[in-house]
Amino acid sequence: MCAATVLPRRPQRAMFSQPRRSPVAMDQDKDKDEVSMSPAGESVQGPALRQLMFGVIANLVALSPGMSLGFSAVALPQMMKFDGIDEHQASWIASLAAISTPFGCILSGPILDRLGRRVAMLAVNAPCLLGWLLLAAAPRHSGATTLIYLGRVLTGLGAGLACTPATVYLGESAQQSLRGVLVTWTSIAFSLGILAVYVLGALFQEHWRLVAGLSAAVPLLAGLCVLLLPESPVWLARQGRPAAAEASLRRLRGVAASADTPAHLRRELASLAVQAARRTVARDLGHLRRRECLAPLLIMNLFFFFQQASGVFVVIFYAVDVVQEAGVEIDKYLVTVLIGLTRLVVTIFISYASKSFGRRPCAIVSGSGMTLSMGSLATYLFCVNNKLLSDETIDKINWYPVLALIVYISMSTVGFLTLPFAMIGEVYPAQVRGLASGVTTCFGYVCSFIIVKLYPDMLEMLGRHGLFLFYSVMSLAGTFFVFLYLPETRGKSLSDIEEYFSNNGSKIKNVLRQENHVSQNQAGEMTILVNEDQFSTKLIVPDVDKYEH
Template sequence: MTSLKEECSHFIQMEASVTQEKKWERTGTIYQILMALCANVVVLGPAMGFGYSAVAESAMRANKTDGDLQLDANQVNWMATVSALGTPIGCLLSSVVMGQGRKISMFVTSLISMAGWVIIYMSNSYIQILVGRSISGISTGMASVPTTVYAAEIAGSKWRGSMVTWTSISIALGVLIVYIFGYIFQDNWRLVALICALFPLCAIALTLLVVPESPLWLRDRNRPDEALEIMKRFRGIPKDQPAPAEVLFELKPRLQKKNQNVLKHLMKKSSLVPFSIMLSFFFFQQFSGIFVVIYNAVGIMARSGVKVDPFLGAVLIGIARFIASLLTAGVSRKFGRRIPSMISGIGMMIFMGGLSLYLFLAEKGTVMADNGVVPVICMVMYIFTSTLGFLVIPFAMVGEVFPSKVKDILSGMTVAIGYLFSAITIKTYPDMEKLMNMHGVFLFFAIMSLIGAIFILLFLPETKGKTLREIEDMFSTKKKTFELQSMEK
C-alpha cells in the first residue's frame, strides 16, 4: 500500500511539473509576442518612406498658386531615388550600430526617421526635400534588420518562423497607412509628412521604456547574468526558479579558436554560402519589379488603363500587401520558406505577364470590355502573391541564416545590397518604360519572377523548425557538430 501511495505521489508531482512547464511556456510566448510587436513599431515610420513618393508626387507637381514648392517629373523621380539610395547606407550603418545593442539600434533608427520626416515637412526648397528623403531612406535601411534579428533572437523555435516575418508585416502596414493618408490628404504632402513623424516618436518611447535588450547579444558581450535573467523572462520562467537545461543550452557560447578575427569568420563556409544565397534571392526580389510598383503605385495605376481613382487603387494595393503579409506569417510557420517562395514567384509571373499582355493588346488597338478591371486585378494580385514570398521571406531569413559572430555585418550588408538593387530598378524604370513601353517592362518583371522561382527550387534551404544553432551547422562542413548537438538535446 505504501508503495502505491509513493507511486501516486510521484505521478501527481510529474503532472504538476508538466502543468507548470506549460504555464511557463505560455507566459514566455505571450511576452515574446508583446516585445516583438513593440520592436516592430520601430519599422512603421521608416516604412512609410516607401509609399510617400507615390502619394506626394501629384501634389508636388501640381501648379501652385500660393508660391509653394513645385517639382517637375525628373525631380519627383529623384525624390524617390534618393530615398532608395539612402536605404543601403542605412543597412550598412545598422551593422555598426547593432554592435552597440539591438535596443540602441532601434532607438537610433526611430530618431533618424523622425528627423527625416520633420525636414520634409519644413522644406522650403527642392534640395531640402532631397535631404529629408535621404535621411528618411537611411532610417528605412536601418529599420529593416534590427527588428528581424531581435525577433529571431528572442523567439523560441516554435514561433520564430512567424515572428521574423512581422518586420515585413510592419513595412506593409506602414506603406498602407501612408497610402491612406495620401488618399485623404491628396493635396497636402506636408501634412502627410508631419503625421508620419508621429510614428517614430511613439517607437522611441516604447524602445526606451518597454523593450529589453536581446539576451543573445548580452551573451556574446560576456554579460551572462543579464542574458540569463532576460532569457528566463522570454521563456516565462520565474526569477526564483533555476533555468532549465534547454535555456542554458541556448545561452551556451560557441567554442571558437583563439585569435580568430572577424575576417576569418566571414570567410567560413557557414558565412559565405548563406550570404551568396540571400544576395541572389534579393536580386530576383528587386528585379521582379516589386519596389518599382510600390514606389510608383499611383502613377502606374493611372497609366495602366485603370478606371478607378489612382489614389484609391494604391490603397487597394496596400491592403492586398498587408493582408498577404499577415497570411505569410501563418503560411511560413506551416510550410516553411521554400514552398511559399516558389508559389510567390509563379504567381508574380502569371499576373505581371497577364498585365503585360493586356497593355500590349490595348496598344495594338484591341478594345477591352472590362472597363479597366483586369489591370486592377493583375496589379493587386501581383502585390498579393509577391508578399507571400518574394517580398517578405528574404528579409525574414537574414535574421536566421548567418552565424552569430558575423550576423550584424552580413545581415546589414545583404539588405544594403538588396536595397541598392532597388535603387537601380527605381532610377532606371522611367528609361526602361521609354525604351520598352510599359508592357515590355512588365514582361521583363514577369520573366525575372519565373527565373527567381527556379532559383528557389534549386538553391534556397529550408529553415523551418530549426534552431539558430542548427541552421548555422546546416551551412557548415562540420556535420558531426550537428549530430553532437542532437545527442545533447
C-alpha cells in the same frame, strides 16, 4: 575558472531508449512542452504571449521606414502638380530614399554587434524623425527641393537601419516554435507603414506636407516603446555577461528572478553558454569567406536581387503612377490603398503560413504568381496598344488591370517581398549575423535604387507592356533560382541551419574542442570548461546537439 551552473543530468532512458526523431517531430514536441503546465502550475502560454507583445514593440521601429517607402507614391503627383517638380526631380525624390538605405544597412551591422540589438532599434528613430520634420517644413518655392532631398535621404537612412535589428532580435529572443512567425513581423510592420501613408495620402491628396508632419509622430512613439524591451540574451552571452543574459531570458520567458529555473529555461541557458564559448564577433569582411557564411551570403544576395529586379519596390515607390500606366480607370488613390491593404493582409497571412508550409513552397508559389500576373498584364496592354481588342471587349474587361496588379502584389508578398528579410535573421551564423545582414540588405537596396531610378527611363524605352514583361521574366528567373538553391529553414534550429551550410554535422562539438576543453562521459553529457577570459563557467550540457541555438 569558477563553477557557475551545473545542469541536472538528463535521464539515460530519454537519451538511449527513444528512437531518433525528425526535426519536424522534435519541433512539434517542443511546441507541446511550451504550452504545458510549469511545476508551479502556471501555463507556459503566458510567456508565449509575452514574446508576441515584445515582437510587436520591436517592430514598431519599422513603421516609419515603411511609411517612407510609400511616401513618394502619394506625394509625387501633388509635388509635380502644385510645387513645380519635374520628372527628373521626381525620379530623384523617389530613389534618394533607396540610395541612402544601403548606408543605413552598413551602419546597422556594427551597431548590432558592438552596441547591442536594442541600441540598434533605438538608432532607427532619430534619422526618421528628423527626415519627416524636414519634409513637413519644405517651403512652397523652388528651394524646397533641397529640404525634400535631405528629408528623403534621412528617412531612407532610417529604413536601412530598420531592416535587420528587429528580425535579428526576435530570431535570438523568441523560442523556436515562435521564431518562424516573429521573424516575418518586420515585413508586416513595413507593410502596415506603407498602407498607413497610402491612406493618409488618399485623405490629404493636396497636403503632402501634412502627411509628412503626421508621420513624424511614429518614430517618436516607437523610440519610447523600445526602451521597454530587454536586450537580446544571445548578444549578452556573447559579450561575456552570463548574469545579464539569464536575467534577460527570464524576463522574455516570464520567469521571476527569484523563481526556480524551469527545465526549458535551463536548456536555453545551456545553449547560451555554448554560444558564449564561441563568442568571437566578426569585425571585418574577411569572416564572410568561411563556407557557412559565404554560401548563405551568396544565396540571400541573389534572392534580394531577384526581389528588386521583379519590380516589387517599383510598385511601392510609384504605386499611383503604376496604377495609371496599367490602364486602371477608377480612382488611382483608391486602388493604391487597396494595394497597400492587400499587401498587409497577405503579409499577416504569410507570417503564419510560412511556419506551416515552409519557406521554399511559399517562395516558389510567389515567383510563379508574379510571373503569371505581370505576364498577363503585359499581354493585355500589348493588345490594347496595338488595337488587337475591340473597344467593346476592352470595356467589358477594363477591371482586369486592377485584378492583375492585386494578384501581383498578393503573390509578391507571399514570398519575394517578405522572405528575404525574414531569412536573414535565420541563415547567418551568430558571430557574423549583424555584419552579414547589413551587407545583404545593403546590396538589396543598391539594387532597389537602380531599379527605382531607372523606372521612368525603362518605361519610355520599353513601353508599358515591355516594362511589365521585363518584370515577368525576372520573376520567372527568380523562381528557378529559388527552386534550385534556396534552403528550407522550417523546423530547424539556428545551429541546424549553420551546420547545413557548413556541411559538417559535428560543427559545434569540433569548434568547442578546438577552443575549449570538452570531455564526454558515457551518458552522453559534455562537460565544457571555458577559459575565464571568455566566459567564466563550468557547465554540464546533456548532448548539446539536441538543443537549439
